[in-house]
Amino acid sequence: PGDNVISGSACTLASLFVRSPGDSDGNAEPVALEAVPAQPRSFRATLDFGMSGFDVEAAAVPRAECVFRQVAESTILVEPGQFKITQVFSDSIKNPQGTSPAFSINVSRLRGLETTLRWARVEGTFLMPEWDSTLRMYSVYLGVDQDLAKLTFQRLDNGQGISVAAQPEIPLNTEAARRLSAMSAPIPTSAQEVTTPPVGEVQHTPTTVAIPVDVGHQRMIDLVVTSAQGATKGSYRFMVSRPFCPEEKRFFEPKSRVCTEICDEGYFGNAATGRCTRCLKPGCAICEGGLGCALCLGGGAPGGDGSCS
Secondary structure, eight states, rough: OOOOOOOSSSSEEEEEEOOOOOTTOOOEEEEEEETTTTTTEEEEEOOTTTTTTTEEEEEESSSEEEEEEEESOOOOOOTTTOOOEEEEEEETTBTTTSSEEEEEEEEEOOSSSSOOEEEETTTTSSSSSSSOOOOOOOEEEEEEEEOOOEEEEEEESSTOEEEEEOOOOOEOOOHHHHHHHHOHHHHOOGGGGOOOOOSOOOOOOEEEEEEOTTTTTTEEEEEEEETTSSOEEEEEEEEEEOOOOGGGGGEETTTTEHHHOOOOTTEETTTTTEEEEEEEEETEEEEEETTSSSSETTTTOOTSSSSOO
């Protein structure tokens, strides 16, 4: 952000930051600042509910000829649910408070009752319908090679509490699961996160949770959002489905993350789970159903009790 040059007149702003008031130790939290589209020299920012107000910091260049000036010299307080507009200038030292154009900053503050997220996505796939913070239910279709549903989201307010509830897996209907396995669609451009580089600092960072989903199963995942005030709750629901492996390669091999007909040494094709499962007998290379052992690692025959020495 310090390298961004924001043009004014002959003087320019080399940087522009909005921060919450410092705490008792002098630590101030960053507030994300973005340019308002189609409105030159206009910016906007949103305070978390826990931020009582804001301060503006900036630098004008060339430093030997220009100086930064702001209308408000002290912290600007903002009530929950309200906004304040302030102006800053990049003045010429030779003509202070002259005719330099104003940079306008509109700063609003959340009410503390919000239960929406800024955005959410699942790695390697897309949401149906596309993400809309006001919509609360989504379908997600994993690829057969995805053991985990990696759900990434960003809070609207850093004070929001998030809890994750994953329901037990449910087997997919076989026909529906086979149809899913034949699906191969690229992620739509509109479903990918497109962001404009911020002018200031990063205020909110994403969070990722990983929920396992087995082949041929679906699982309901709920993100429960508690407002910053703790008075309200809302939730987003994601129905995540993962297909079976195709009939000709019906077992999923977790190490290489591919479907296969023949599992590696020490594993057997588990028809109940659709996965390659480790043989129960230690040292066994080939087993039937996981219990017995037909051949030990290294080519030796199992003992009378079916074990490999």
